Amino acid sequence: MLVGADGIRSTVRAQFLPQVQPIYAGYVAWRAVLDEARVPREAHRDIFELYTFCLPEGEQLLGYPVPGHDGDTVPGRRRYNIVWYRPVDTPVLDAMCTDASGQLQSGGIAPSLIRDEIVARVKADAEALLAPQLAEIFLRSEPFFQPIFDLESPALAFGRVALTGDAAFVVRPHVGAGATKAAIDATVLADCLGRAGEDVAGGLARFESVQRPFGRDIVALSRQQGSYLSAQLKPQAQRRGSELRRDVEALLYAHGNRSDQIGDIVAARGLDAYF
Numbered sequence: 049m050l051v052g053a054d055g056i057r058s059t060v061r062a063q064f065l066p067q068v069q070p071i072y073a074g075y076v077a078w079r080a081v082l083d084e085a086r087v088p089r090e091a092h093r094d095i096f097e098l099y100t101f102c103l104p105e106g107e108q109l110l111g112y113p114v115p116g117h118d119g120d121t122v123p124g125r126r127r128y129n130i131v132w133y134r135p136v137d138t139p140v141l142d143a144m145c146t147d148a149s150g151q152l153q154s155g156g157i158a159p160s161l162i163r164d165e166i167v168a169r170v171k172a173d174a175e176a177l178l179a180p181q182l183a184e185i186f187l188r189s190e191p192f193f194q195p196i197f198d199l200e201s202p203a204l205a206f207g208r209v210a211l212t213g214d215a216a217f218v219v220r221p222h223v224g225a226g227a228t229k230a231a232i233d234a235t236v237l238a239d240c241l242g243r244a245g246e247d248v249a250g251g252l253a254r255f256e257s258v259q260r261p262f263g264r265d266i267v268a269l270s271r272q273q274g275s276y277l278s279a280q281l282k283p284q285a286q287r288r289g290s291e292l293r294r295d296v297e298a299l300l301y302a303h304g305n306r307s308d309q310i311g312d313i314v315a316a317r318g319l320d321a322y323f
């Protein structure tokens with residue numbers, strides 16, 4: 049059998065579900081990583097050890113320490129990571145994804161191909177919009193961006209072929225669970241096949257019946273958490289509820305309880321046994 053674990057642009061999925069394409073969420077994530085040794089002293093003192101939010105109007109930034117090269121967690125050898133969500137409409141995104149030779153890199157552009165003027169513009173915005181500690185870290189880094197997409201597959205099993213991870217469902221990063229979901233998919237697939245013995249089709253049918261609702265639930269949660277950002281491209285009059293105004297307390301609560309939220313979905317879908 050074949051397991052399609054080939055990510056958001058899965059060629060395996062494209063064979064069976066050519067109509068299913070990643071849906072652009074209406075915003076990009078600018079990413080910046082800086083070695084701890086290069087973080088200015090004041091910024092290090094103020095925020096390095098903290099999970100930090102910065103919320104310019106219509107945007108959202110998270111900053112937090114991550115391991116250094118080779119997973120090093122020794123103080124002084126770690127890195128600081130920034131994820132800055134910024135609404136961008138499709139024509140502007142296409143311009144941002146066009147390299148210096150005029151070639152449009154649809155679906156996302158490699159960091160090395162992002163034009164200098166795009167980076168210069170986001171750095172100027174960082175100076176104008178961000179808390180100074182975060183701006184200083186961002187300005188010292190070599191930022192790049194990723195358009196945010198999500199995707200739901202209506203089926204995960206096709207004969208002796210299965211889709212797992214981002215090939216099956218793409219979860220927006222807010223819930224921090226895409227890698228976890230991919231791991232649960234793999235575990236449940238192995239379990240279903242193990243129990244099915246020679247009946248591969250039966251095992252795959254069971255896998256699909258368990259993991260499709262699970263994937264749908266996580267995608268729905270990630271869309272809900274990104275709704276304020278997606279809504280920024282709508283006219284004000286068409287926005288509703290949480291799309292209109294950000295509830296900062298709810299945002300902090302959702303981030304503080306990410307594991308519980310995923311745990312609730314796991315429990316509701318009867319997947320506790322895999323933990």
Ligand SMILES: Cc1cc2nc3c(=O)[nH]c(=O)nc-3n(C[C@H](O)[C@H](O)[C@H](O)COP(=O)(O)OP(=O)(O)OC[C@H]3O[C@@H](n4cnc5c(N)ncnc54)[C@H](O)[C@@H]3O)c2cc1C
Nearest residue numbers: 053054055056059077213214215221224225226227228230
């Ligand atoms: C900005 C951002 C932040 C994120 N933050 C988090 C987070 O904090 N926590 C979290 O859990 N998740 C996070 N995610 C999501 C997470 O990265 C993905 O959900 C996860 O990597 C999916 O794993 P995967 O193995 O299914 O796919 P991938 O990690 O995409 O792996 C697919 C692999 O298949 C290979 N491949 C593709 N095509 C072929 C082919 N034809 N032949 C052979 N190999 C092929 C690729 O090279 C790649 O190695 C984030 C995503 C984004 C965009």
